[in-house]
Amino acid sequence: MYYAQLLIPDFALILCGYLICRFTALDRTVWSQIEKLVFYFLFPVLLFSSIVKSPIHLGEVSNFISAGLLTGVCTVGLAYALPFLPGFKNHFSSRDHAASAQIAFRFNSFIGLALAERLAGAEGLLLISVLIGICVPLFNMAAVWPMARHGKTGFMGELLRNPFIIATVSGLVCNLLGFRFPDWIAPTVNRIGGASIPLGLMAAGAGMQFATLAKAKTLAVSVLGIRHVIAPVIAFGLALFFRLSPVQATVLLMFSALPTAPTAYVLAARMGFDGGYVAGLVTLSTLFGVLSLPFALSLIQ
Numbered sequence: 001m002y003y004a005q006l007l008i009p010d011f012a013l014i015l016c017g018y019l020i021c022r023f024t025a026l027d028r029t030v031w032s033q034i035e036k037l038v039f040y041f042l043f044p045v046l047l048f049s050s051i052v053k054s055p056i057h058l059g060e061v062s063n064f065i066s067a068g069l070l071t072g073v074c075t076v077g078l079a080y081a082l083p084f085l086p087g088f089k090n091h092f093s094s095r096d097h098a099a100s101a102q103i104a105f106r107f108n109s110f111i112g113l114a115l116a117e118r119l120a121g122a123e124g125l126l127l128i129s130v131l132i133g134i135c136v137p138l139f140n141m142a143a144v145w146p147m148a149r150h151g152k153t154g155f156m157g158e159l160l161r162n163p164f165i166i167a168t169v170s171g172l173v174c175n176l177l178g179f180r181f182p183d184w185i186a187p188t189v190n191r192i193g194g195a196s197i198p199l200g201l202m203a204a205g206a207g208m209q210f211a212t213l214a215k216a217k218t219l220a221v222s223v224l225g226i227r228h229v230i231a232p233v234i235a236f237g238l239a240l241f242f243r244l245s246p247v248q249a250t251v252l253l254m255f256s257a258l259p260t261a262p263t264a265y266v267l268a269a270r271m272g273f274d275g276g277y278v279a280g281l282v283t284l285s286t287l288f289g290v291l292s293l294p295f296a297l298s299l300i301q
Contacts, residue, residue, distance in 0.1 A: 010114050011290060013198055017205025031206035038110075038200045039263065044167035046113065046193030050129035051171030052179055053122075061130060063242040064252065068131045069138070071235045071256050072105055076142045078226050079104035082219070091218035098150040099273035100219055102143035103281045104226035106261035109136075109164070110200035111289065115254055119297075120247045127251045133168035140165060143264070147271045204262035208283040215277050223281065228288045231256045232296035239300070249300050257296035259289035 020026050079101040082088055109132055116128035140162055181189055235256030239249040265282050269275025 010111050010201055013201035014205035014208075014286060017202030018208050019205075020202070021206035028206070031203055034199055035203045035207070035263075035266075038196050038203055040163050042192060042196035043109070043200060044163045045189060046196045047109075047129060047132060047164065047167040048171040048174075049181065049189045049193050050113070050125055051133055051168065052175045052181065053126070061127065061248070064127060064244055064248040065130065065134055067235065067238040067242045067244060067248075067252055068135060068255060070238055071231060071252070072135050072138060074234050075105040075226055075231050076139070078230065079223060080146070082222050088218065088222070092216040095150060095273060096216050096219055096277065098146040099268040099271075099275075099278050100216075100223050100281055101146050102139075102264050102267070103260045103278070103285060104223040105231075106139050106143055106264055107135075107255065107258040108204065108261055108286070108289075110197055110204060110262075112255060112258050114197045114201065115293070116251055119250055119254065123247055124251050127248060128255065129168075129171075131251070131255055132164075133172045136162075136164045136168050143267060144271070147268070147273055200262075204282075204286060207262055207265065207279065208286060209265075209276060209279040215280075220281055220284065224284055224288060227260055227285055228257060228292035232292060232299065235296070236299045246300070250297065253296040253300055254293065257289065257292040260285040262286075 017031070021028060021031050082101070083094065083097055112128050112132070113125065116124035120127070232253060235252050239252050244252060260282055262282055265275045265279035268278040
């Protein structure tokens with residue numbers, strides 16, 4: 001119950017975004033522009049500033065990073081393997097799988113950053129920022145690869161233009177080189193980054209769709225099962241194996257159970273796949289996060 005209460009403020013913002021978009025004049029025309037603002041400016045600033053704010057001692061977080069990467073690699077492998085499981089391939093098309101595999105391993109960074117700070121303060125925010133910095137390039141590559149392979153298009157351009165990758169990689173480099181924001185600019189940067197979380201959560205709610213959920217039910221259950229059930233169990237085992245500290249284990253378990261990335265449907269649609277179906281999966285994943293996050297966090301008790 002304690003963890004469910006922690007989620008209420010963030011999911012309340014998601015609900016506000018959904019209601020405002022559906023029942024006021026602030027419709028998708030407005031929210032599509034807000035998504036671009038958050039995606040290309042506000043959120044990258046938050047990622048960059050969170051990473052460079054405190055020195056990263058790689059030796060102290062190496063086990064934490066290893067556990068996060070292994071959790072991601074396992075979920076990517078499971079998502080890719082779905083068409084090869086007995087009886088699965090006949091229940092969905094290869095195009096639908098190529099677009100939907102990303103649901104199983106991508107994560108909602110907006111919710112992750114908001115929860116990490118609430119659960120573990122500045123240390124939690126730094127840990128999740130480092131994990132985002134390490135995993136976003138890997139997961140974006142894993143998301144783009146099956147669609148590029150199926151559509152026979154290149155994917156390096158998509159990766160190199162991704163603002164999350166640019167912000168996180170540059171933030172890690174600057175941190176390791178000892179860069180810090182001057183005192184006179186830090187408040188402005190903090191305010192810009194702080195605006196990204198509420199707007200990002202509301203934009204995620206505005207993008208939720210329910211109309212396409214009846215399609216490819218087996219695929220939907222599979223990718224959502226990996227995202228919200230299997231991934232937390234894997235993360236829990238890795239937290240024990242690497243003997244993570246309580247704060248590190250908390251952030252890792254929270255990370256493993258986050259709803260999928262709200263930008264997943266944008267990526268699918270932009271690459272010529274069924275964005276509406278992927279948006280339906282994003283909607284379900286967002287709702288399932290209300291259950292999977294308390295479940296994952298309760299494991300560390």
